[in-house]
Amino acid sequence: MWIPEAFRRGLHVLKTEGCYHLFKAVYSHLYCDETYFLYMKALDGNSPVLSINLMDGMELILINSTDQYTKLLDSGFDFKNTIFRKRLKTSCKAFCLFENKQLAHVTWIALNNDGKKEIDYLPFKVDFDNGEICSGASYTEPKYRGKGLLSYTYAAIFSYLDEIGITKDIFTINVNNLPSNKAHSKFNPSIIGKYRYLKITLWERWVKIEN
Numbered sequence: 001m002w003i004p005e006a007f008r009r010g011l012h013v014l015k016t017e018g019c020y021h022l023f024k025a026v027y028s029h030l031y032c033d034e035t036y037f038l039y040m041k042a043l044d045g046n047s048p049v050l051s052i053n054l055m056d057g058m059e060l061i062l063i064n065s066t067d068q069y070t071k072l073l074d075s076g077f078d079f080k081n082t083i084f085r086k087r088l089k090t091s092c093k094a095f096c097l098f099e100n101k102q103l104a105h106v107t108w109i110a111l112n113n114d115g116k117k118e119i120d121y122l123p124f125k126v127d128f129d130n131g132e133i134c135s136g137a138s139y140t141e142p143k144y145r146g147k148g149l150l151s152y153t154y155a156a157i158f159s160y161l162d163e164i165g166i167t168k169d170i171f172t173i174n175v176n177n178l179p180s181n182k183a184h185s186k187f188n189p190s191i192i193g194k195y196r197y198l199k200i201t202l203w204e205r206w207v208k209i210e211n
Contacts, residue, residue: 032199034174035209037181038124041169041189047159052152055099060156063094077101080141090115095153105149107138109157122172122197123206131167138180150183158187
């Protein structure tokens with residue numbers, strides 16, 4: 001169920017990142033005033049290859065279903081209480097990096113609108129019927145940050161998307177998230193625009209402020 005899963009996630013954030021990050025995450029559901037880049041990565045069958053050496057014992061696993069997720073849990077994989085079941089039920093797919101069965105990083109892709117709502121609440125449009133998808137909800141465990149895991153994972157994602165015939169990946173990054181923007185610059189995505197997102201409880205506004 002989603003509520004227990006989200007509660008466990010909150011406890012994990014509190015334990016690993018402290019009260020401030022937990023409060024920020026909860027507060028953002030009620031009020032948000034942030035600026036984002038809207039990116040588009042065109043895919044043409046020539047996926048970028050990055051030479052990033054993973055640590056010994058680290059492996060990349062693509063998770064496609066709740067059954068696969070359950071089997072991994074039963075096999076001793078530790079997902080650090082991240083939210084998986086609800087997203088997988090909407091046909092989202094998770095690209096996960098594990099070190100000795102401990103989750104180090106995860107990035108999600110959504111193949112339909114229901115999935116998009118689970119990994120990125122920002123109200124931008126994705127033409128799922130014509131070869132577009134969106135990606136996001138990336139998370140790296142604190143001790144693995146700064147090691148290139150986001151770049152490594154996206155190289156794998158773009159290779160996978162090429163294989164299944166996807167033409168574009170649409171995604172957002174907060175303008176102040178310098179590490180993520182730097183990581184994505186390696187893939188030369190296009191910036192569709194710069195947007196301000198304002199949310200006050202149930203009211204929201206998504207406004208383009210710069211091309």
